Amino acid sequence: MVDTLTELCSKLAGLMFILGTIQQLVPHSFYKRIKSLWHRLENYVNPYVQITIDEYSNNKRNEVYALIKFYLGTKSNKDAKYLIAEMYKKSKSLAVSLDDGEEVIDEFHGVKLKWNSYKETFPDNSPGGRSQPPIEKKWYTLTFNRKHQDMVTGQYLKHVMLEGKAIEFKNQKQKIYSNNDSEYWYWYGKGMWRHINFEHPATFDTLAMDPKKKEEIINDLMAFTKGKDYYSKVGKAWKRGYLLYGPPGTGKSTMIAAIANFLNYDIYDLELTSVKDNSELKKLLMETTSKSIIVIEDIDCSIDLTGKRKKKKKKETTNNEEDEDSDSSAEKESYNKESGKLTLSGLLNFIDGIWSACGQERIIIFTTNHVDKLDPALIRRGRMDLHIEMSYCKYEAFKVLARNYLCIETHPMFQEIQRLLEEVDVSPCDVAENLMPKNASGMPEICLDNLIQVLNKFKKKARLSSKKNKKFSTRLFKTCSSLKLMFE
Ligand SMILES: Nc1ncnc2c1ncn2[C@@H]1O[C@H](COP(=O)(O)OP(=O)(O)OP(=O)(O)O)[C@@H](O)[C@H]1O
């Protein structure tokens, strides 16, 4: 069969030569007719088109090849007999791909497409190359009928790329980035972000909080990830802001880890105190990727934004231009004229300025222990779309912790714990700490009893401090009354 085809091709090449000669001898219109007849004959004999995708192009790894490899990995399980399982450096699990010489038939919109995998090895003839292992050349070919060429190049290959990217993303290990000190990247020429693999075990299942609130957050996240078309329809950048607030140890950082694991997003942990000025903040933002969470922890401690705003308000008041709407005043501000400083307006631009739209699918999270200290402009809806209060541990949250730490759903001692949790403010962190088995026996009763004792101590402390507060306020009241009498 191959021999016959080779013979046919050489005959067609001969005909081509004859056609070239005819072009010079016959009138143009006649030549055009012969040419169209020729094309029809050519399509009849060989109606197939073949596209080759090499593993390397211009000495660089071809990204398209890598994406096709991911795509074919999912298709190959049904058709191909010989597969290769590989563990990529960046991958969470084993990736399966076609072995050399294998073939897969794919179908798209009812059209059959044939993929083949090839490998060739040859010795390295470069100077000193003899001692090196042989050079490997790998490539895929995609064969399809010529009449589907537009569909294949227009739609099918786009579909393969998108699917390949989705599989690559799902398999990729998550990373957590932290920003380098500006001097570090200036002098050492390193990037602005440093990263390590992110391997936090927190999930929404292990997060102790009110189940209704948890469901709301999960629904919000799911709507966000599926909202590409919606965001573009309403003309909004595809990003969402969350403000997590609450006392220490209530799970704000744990929530961030759970969100990252739920969405499989990378985390950019932005340390504002290491950022020199607004332009550096802008550069940092531009270096973040899509499908990521930008986190600013303890935003109230990171930068004295409120102080600067207060100064401005004072100035405005003296000018008799007091503006009650702090939000709009913040947006207008170009105060401080302190170019070379990180300012509130810089941060607001970071969140929703024009350059915040330079990537897609991004979540920005602020955490704070003191929500009342924050400038209203910073956390208004639209910037921080969802305000999530992480509160003290109540009974529902305790049950999640008991399941996590002791593997129990219920216990007779739960009743007393429920009663105590209604009376005292204790963080999930403190509850979790007391549920951890402290000896080898790991008996749940010991841990629960331990927790009850601690809760009782909290209760006693709370009672004492409320008594002290009462005494103090009575004394204050008395002093004020006597002062009032004196002045009257
Ligand atoms: N809601 C929670 N669900 C599960 N574990 C929690 C929760 N809250 C706290 N923990 C446990 O307590 C530890 C501390 O919690 P975390 O660091 O998330 O608190 P935080 O609110 O970020 O505190 P801070 O305000 O001090 O930063 C976590 O490692 C986790 O084990």
Ligand SMILES: [Mg+2]
């Ligand atoms: Mg924290």
